[in-house]
Amino acid sequence: MQRLIDGYRRFRAQQWPERRAMFERLAHLGQSPQTMVIACSDSRVDPTMIFNAEPGELFILRNVANLVPPYEPDSAFHATSAALEFAVRVLEVTDLIVMGHAMCGGIGVLLRGAPDPAGDFLVPWMRIAERAKRRVLERASADPQSECEQESVKLSLENLLTFPWIADRVASQRLMLTGSIFDIRSGLLMLLGPDGNFAPVAAQAPGDPPR
Numbered sequence: 001m002q003r004l005i006d007g008y009r010r011f012r013a014q015q016w017p018e019r020r021a022m023f024e025r026l027a028h029l030g031q032s033p034q035t036m037v038i039a040c041s042d043s044r045v046d047p048t049m050i051f052n053a054e055p056g057e058l059f060i061l062r063n064v065a066n067l068v069p070p071y072e073p074d075s076a077f078h079a080t081s082a083a084l085e086f087a088v089r090v091l092e093v094t095d096l097i098v099m100g101h102a103m104c105g106g107i108g109v110l111l112r113g114a115p116d117p118a119g120d121f122l123v124p125w126m127r128i129a130e131r132a133k134r135r136v137l138e139r140a141s142a143d144p145q146s147e148c149e150q151e152s153v154k155l156s157l158e159n160l161l162t163f164p165w166i167a168d169r170v171a172s173q174r175l176m177l178t179g180s181i182f183d184i185r186s187g188l189l190m191l192l193g194p195d196g197n198f199a200p201v202a203a204q205a206p207g208d209p210p211r
């Protein structure tokens with residue numbers, strides 16, 4: 001904890017003076033992020049860092065294995081669906097990104113079961129991705145971990161469309177859904193293309209001066 005307190009003190013001394021005006025503007029006007037990111041809780045995958053974003057830009061939900069459950073408006077506690085509802089219906093974000101990542105422990109649970117003694121919540125939560133696992137195992141993949149990471153992002157995108165207020169906005173092009181994977185080994189971000197494959201984002205935009 002002391003390390004975190006020290007970090008906070010550095011933030012107050014070094015970053016807060018520079019960012020104070022921005023935070024005051026955000027506090028006064030409220031947040032109006034254009035983008036929601038659904039990422040894994042994994043400590044190595046920080047969407048704000050990966051997208052080089054500022055406070056106020058990204059509405060982020062992180063859960064185990066960046067999963068979206070199907071639309072189930074019942075009396076259970078739906079943290080992910082509540083965050084989706086707020087971002088889409090209240091903030092009216094125009095982009096929704098599901099970001100998986102390499103070496104995901106949640107996907108490991110899906111493939112190999114929960115590490116002892118976890119299991120009360122992890123195993124039932126990962127059942128959301130059971131269909132992704134079946135798809136991968138049916139094709140006898142050489143790398144089921146990576147393929148499951150990719151298939152579960154696709155499955156989450158499919159589940160997003162079971163929410164009627166998401167499907168409506170996607171159909172009328174007010175909301176765009178994107179699948180992605182961040183490879184923590186190489187730092188590469190891959191985007192899901194219309195062909196169903198993930199391809200790395202070019203490090204430089206066309207026309208940028210060479211670095």
Ligand SMILES: [Zn+2]
Binds near residue numbers: 105
């Ligand atoms: Zn993960």
